Amino acid sequence: MPYAIAPDDTRIYYETYGDGAPVLFIHGGGGNTICWYQQVPFFARNYKVIVMDLRGFKNSPCAPESNHPRHYPADVLAILDQEGIGKVNLVCQSLGAWAGLPLAVKHPERVQTLFISGSPTPAYSPETWEILRKAGKTFDDGRHDLRSKSIGWNRKNVEARPEMLHLYGCIKALNPKGFLALTMQADDVKIHPVEFEGYRVPTLMTGGSHDDFLTPESHHLVARLLPNSQKYTFEDSGHSPYFETPDEFNRVVLQFLDAHN
Template structure:
């Protein structure tokens, strides 16, 4: 597994496959390994990179120096090391604090950007949900019992796939304990003036049955990003990539293909 030393942390990431670069960045309750269902699909025709964000699984950092402001710089350093041109980047939940600020700041790095189940740093009234997210993950970190449904999984998934849910929970326990409440710091907000001239093709997706951030928060976030498209997964919650991977993979592949990030087979896609 490649490692990359950056200020205050050593980043670990996984790369497999050949072709144009497709990057996945996880959320607060996971790490790079949760994208195994995306890797198995996309590495047949893309070069797939899955990043452990600092403080998660293999990317160790000093918890006292941890702050989400570092996320976008971390992603930039990984792209410096691995990208040979514009990359397509998929960011789940908290991962949007990696991808969107960098896309605003350095759009030339991106062929397309997909933001999944996230309020995103694009600031608006929908950001009130961040307090609920912080409280629930704080309870998890404190060892309190939190129902999987309150972390965004659907009743159907919890009942029918306890094995895969257990895998997710085991992966989450590999992460360092960090203060994630700083994700709502005002300095991280992207305001309308930050988006002047924004030109990265962006898709904001989310699950309608999301009890962690709400089933329409992704729609509110999309309205704050100029030119962004949106897509709703009606049968899943916060982790659509995990609950209905075939559907999620198809939507991602169609979007990035439409915007010129074709697989190595050269086959394009149709709009979502």
């Protein structure tokens, strides 16, 4: 089980599969390395796949005071440096964008492409911050179990495949408690519009049309802030297309990666 050592000595767990251009998958607030089980075998055919546990999740325990997304970019760099990777493709789900987008803005020389799904990201606008406030309140008020029931999913998919929701809940249960969604709105993680001047990393913002955990508009709002970014909507999915409609998700990600690698 490989670990990278972050600047504050937190051990960051990760796994690698396959060979080729590196692709790092970064999970959301309900995930960990296991949640990418439908992506790892698919992408490892042609790419070097890396999955990680963000600090505070599953195999990356940390001190309560350091369980904060401000550390995520440095945690990713620790993995890249340990693996000898100069430039990486990033696939970020929801909370994972707090690792990916700051790296693309502040260290574009390390990011080949950035794919973001289901996330208002730390890119600040009054609209994105209001979405975060509402979703974060649901998470931090102890109602985050609603994600393991029905909120944020295409209800038709849940009815047809109840095992999908059960598995999601089992994966999520492996994470220790302690992460506070309120930290996602901290001043030191906020990225202001002026910081996107000259932004040049190829970026694809995506979201699901059934995402009522955030809103179906989140990826559109962020795309307006990122120069030259693209958009894609998963019409049959909610907040987590990678989990809910994996075939379409994999196809869209692969097309994006192949176009820039």
